[in-house]
Amino acid sequence: xxxxxxxxxxxxxxxxxxxxxxxxxxxxxxxxxxxxxxxxxxxxxxxxxxxxxxxxxxxxxxxxxxxxxxxxxxxxxxxxxxxxxxxxxxxxxxxxxxxxxxxxxxxxxxxxxxxxxxxxxxxxxxxxxxxxxxxxxxxxxxxxxxxxxxxxxxxxxxxxxxxxxxxxxxxxxxxxxxxxxxxxxxxxxxxxxxxxxxxxxxxxxxxxxxxxxxxxxxxxxxxxxxxxxxxxxxxxxxxxxxxxxxxxxxxxxxxxxxxxxxxxxxxxxxxxxxxxxxxxxxxxxxxxxxxxxxxxxxxxxxxxxxxxxxxxxxxxxxxxxxxxxxxxxxxxxxxxxxxxxxxxxxxxxxxxxxxxxxxxxxxxxxxxxxxxxxxxxxxxxxxxxxxxxxxxxxxxxxxxxxxxxxxxxxxxxxxxxxxxxxxxxxxxxxxxxxxxxxxxxxxxxxxxxxxxxxxxxxxxxxxxxxxxxxxxxxxxxxxxxxxxxxxxxxxxxxxxxxxxxxxxxxxxxxxxxxxxxxxxxxxxxxxxxxxxxxxxxxxxxxxxxxxxxxxxxxxxxxxxxxxxxxxxxxxxxxxxxxxxxxxxxxxxxxxxxxxxxxxxxxxxxxxxxxxxxxxxxxxxxxxxxxxxxxxxxxxxxxxxxxxxxxxxxxxxxxxxxxxxxxxxxxxxxxxxxxxxxxxxxxxxxxxxxxxxxxxxxxxxxxxxxxxxxxxxxxxxxxxxxxxxxxxxxxxxxxxxxxxxxxxxxxxxxxxxxxxxxxxxxxxxxxxxxxxxxxxxxxxxxxxxxxxxxxxxx
Numbered sequence: 001x002x003x004x005x006x007x008x009x010x011x012x013x014x015x016x017x018x019x020x021x022x023x024x025x026x027x028x029x030x031x032x033x034x035x036x037x038x039x040x041x042x043x044x045x046x047x048x049x050x051x052x053x054x055x056x057x058x059x060x061x062x063x064x065x066x067x068x069x070x071x072x073x074x075x076x077x078x079x080x081x082x083x084x085x086x087x088x089x090x091x092x093x094x095x096x097x098x099x100x101x102x103x104x105x106x107x108x109x110x111x112x113x114x115x116x117x118x119x120x121x122x123x124x125x126x127x128x129x130x131x132x133x134x135x136x137x138x139x140x141x142x143x144x145x146x147x148x149x150x151x152x153x154x155x156x157x158x159x160x161x162x163x164x165x166x167x168x169x170x171x172x173x174x175x176x177x178x179x180x181x182x183x184x185x186x187x188x189x190x191x192x193x194x195x196x197x198x199x200x201x202x203x204x205x206x207x208x209x210x211x212x213x214x215x216x217x218x219x220x221x222x223x224x225x226x227x228x229x230x231x232x233x234x235x236x237x238x239x240x241x242x243x244x245x246x247x248x249x250x251x252x253x254x255x256x257x258x259x260x261x262x263x264x265x266x267x268x269x270x271x272x273x274x275x276x277x278x279x280x281x282x283x284x285x286x287x288x289x290x291x292x293x294x295x296x297x298x299x300x301x302x303x304x305x306x307x308x309x310x311x312x313x314x315x316x317x318x319x320x321x322x323x324x325x326x327x328x329x330x331x332x333x334x335x336x337x338x339x340x341x342x343x344x345x346x347x348x349x350x351x352x353x354x355x356x357x358x359x360x361x362x363x364x365x366x367x368x369x370x371x372x373x374x375x376x377x378x379x380x381x382x383x384x385x386x387x388x389x390x391x392x393x394x395x396x397x398x399x400x401x402x403x404x405x406x407x408x409x410x411x412x413x414x415x416x417x418x419x420x421x422x423x424x425x426x427x428x429x430x431x432x433x434x435x436x437x438x439x440x441x442x443x444x445x446x447x448x449x450x451x452x453x454x455x456x457x458x459x460x461x462x463x464x465x466x467x468x469x470x471x472x473x474x475x476x477x478x479x480x481x482x483x484x485x486x487x488x489x490x491x492x493x494x495x496x497x498x499x500x501x502x503x504x505x506x507x508x509x510x511x512x513x514x515x516x517x518x519x520x521x522x523x524x525x526x527x528x529x530x531x532x533x534x535x536x537x538x539x540x541x542x543x544x545x546x547x548x549x550x551x552x553x554x555x556x557x558x559x560x561x562x563x564x565x566x567x568x569x570x571x572x573x574x575x576x577x578x579x580x581x582x583x584x585x586x587x588x589x590x591x592x593x594x595x596x597x598x599x600x601x602x603x604x605x606x607x608x609x610x611x612x613x614x615x616x617x618x619x620x621x622x623x624x625x626x627x628x629x630x631x632x633x634x635x636x637x638x639x640x641x642x643x644x645x646x647x648x649x650x651x652x653x654x655x656x657x658x659x660x661x662x663x664x665x666x667x668x669x670x671x672x673x674x675x676x677x678x679x680x681x682x683x684x685x686x687x688x689x690x691x692x693x694x695x696x697x698x699x700x701x702x703x704x705x706x707x708x709x710x711x712x713x714x715x716x717x718x719x720x721x722x723x724x725x726x727x728x729x730x731x732x733x734x735x736x737x738x739x740x741x742x743x744x745x746x747x748x749x750x751x752x753x754x755x756x757x758x759x760x761x762x763x764x765x766x767x768x769x770x771x772x773x774x775x776x777x778x779x780x781x782x783x784x785x786x787x788x789x790x791x792x793x
Contacts, residue, residue, distance in 0.1 A: 591616030
């Protein structure tokens with residue numbers, strides 16, 4: 001932004017005043033705020049340290065008191081004689097007296113070594129509670145005066161903490177004296193009285209971050225410092241200060257952690273309330289600074305105004321002269337430097353008007369075509385005279401070059417290219433001469449380029465006159481595109497010729513291969529028919545084998561049943577033989593009795609004795625035969641059972657064989673169907689092969705025709721010279737060229753290649769047209785805006 005002179009006076013001065021007063025006011029405010037903040041934090045640190053010390057002292061005092069009271073004989077006897085009513089009454093009375101004397105105790109009790117309450121100031125809990133699993137009791141039983149974590153009281157709901165001191169009988173720990181401290185009482189005693197302003201207060205949280213003392217009872221045992229960012233930051237430190245937001249109020253907090261209890265005492269104050277006096281002081285300082293700044297600006301503005309008025313008058317006059325208004329006037333009665341400046345401006349305006357009038361007369365003559373008119377420098381002094389002489393010299397310097405340039409351009413416009421300008425010139429006129437010569441040389445080069453292109457030479461390049469020479473760039477780009485197109489066409493023609501020969505050879509080989517493939521297909525068809533017959537025979541054999549296997553399986557099953565019946569019959573025979581053995585034994589016994597009775601009868605029993613002897617002999621033979629039959633029968637049973645076991649093993653194998661034979665029969669049937677399908681496919685393949693043979697013959701004829709047309713294309717494109725190794729051919733052409741234009745060489749006509757007509761001929765022509773389109777597309781891909789200036793055919 002461009003400032004005016006008045007602004008340049010007022011703005012820096014005003015900024016300096018504002019900066020100075022602002023720095024003083026801000027410095028005073030910042031110093032006062034920092035001083036107050038430092039004093040506040042120091043006072044809060046002292047208060048926090050005092051509260052922490054008081055809490056530690058109270059806990060230590062409690063530990064010492066419980067340790068001293070634990071030596072009471074009544075407490076030791078209460079544990080040893082729990083069933084004695086007199087001792088318990090004395091112990092309960094002492095505990096109640098302690099609770100009344102120290103109101104911060106909620107309950108004072110005695111527990112035995114098993115953790116059960118044996119005496120208490122609250123008789124309701126005697127024998128009903130056990131603290132054996134509590135950490136503080138276990139530590140007390142190890143000889144330590146232990147402090148528990150903060151918990152909620154079951155009876156009152158207040159936060160409590162328990163102190164346990166061991167009770168000794170000689171050197172043996174027999175129980176503990178337990179004091180339950182009501183932290184609500186301590187809060188009322190130490191925390192509630194602490195106030196900093198209207199919104200400042202103190203609170204305590206334990207090592208786990210749980211609020212144990214707070215002016216708001218709703219926060220006690222429910223607020224967890226881990227749930228808040230500022231709480232997490234405070235838990236990481238043992239002491240310090242922090243600024244945080246609580247219930248939309250900015251707070252300053254100082255905290256200190258007790259090493260004895262692990263509790264952290266925190267004192268907080270409202271930032272807005274604490275710094276309210278400092279803000280009021282800042283507002284007063286700001287108002288005073290604004291008043292001082294306003295008065296100073298008014299005084300400076302009055303001083304600047306008396307200086308700026310004549311300067312502004314001179315500036316308006318100078319602007320009018322600069323804009324061409326020579327009718328403006330200026331006048332001042334001041335006798336100081338500003339008055340002299342105004343007078344000098346008035347004289348300057350008169351000289352400018354006179355010089356302008358003389359220059360205008362010369363310019364009007366030039367505009368009217370009168371290049372002989374000149375200014376009169378004699379009526380001007382000093383530099384004004386030099387100005388008029390300079391105007392005359394400029395007019396004279398323009399005459400000769402302008403006339404020469406007009407003549408040369410007229411000849412070029414008519415197509416008559418003139419000779420190069422040899423006249424010496426200086427300065428910008430030499431630049432005009434050089435540019436005209438460059439134009440003449442370029443026109444000559446373009447003419448020569450066109451003549452060589454007419455002879456088929458595409459290797460010529462033209463030097464660019466500048467980076468903006470679009471004509472030469474377009475001609476060079478056209479030559480490059482034409483060379484690329486010709487090279488691509490030559491390459492494609494050569495590739496087409498070579499590929500056509502390969503194509504013809506491949507077509508011949510394809511025809512021979514197709515014929516061999518047809519013969520192989522016929523042999524494959526014959527082999528498939530024979531294989532189909534073999535598969536059908538295998539299928540019939542598999543069906544017969546399946547029937548035999550099923551019959552064998554059935555016979556084996558029936559044999560197993562016969563063997564089972566034989567075993568049962570043999571076992572029945574063994575039983576009958578056992579009966580016969582028994583009968584023989586009894587018959588032998590009867591024969592012995594008969595012999596004894598015959599002996600007693602003496603002569604009358606001799607005949608009966610002979611009969612008895614024969615009967616005994618017969619019974620012996622019968623018993624011997626029965627034993628032999630029994631042995632044979634037993635062996636027969638073992639053999640029959642083994643045969644049955646072998647049949648049991650044989651039947652599953654025969655069944656598995658039957659299943660395999662069935663699968664073989666099914667596979668044979670599937671092979672029969674598959675062979676039929678393969679035979680059909682081979683026949684179709686034979687038909688396709690025959691068709692391919694006919695097509696390959698047509699393909700060979702088309703390849704021959706394509707080869708002839710590729711040779712024609714090579715002869716046609718040979719007219720153009722697009723490679724450097726072809727430059728030698730241009731030398732003969734240059735020798736034959738004369739000043740007078742001869743009849744230009746024409747491109748050879750396309751010869752007709754006669755070929756036997758066939759139905760594939762149209763495909764070959766389509767390929768040639770496709771190659772031409774690809775050449776055109778390649779040209780379109782590399783063209784730029786310079787190519788659009790030329791007509792395309």
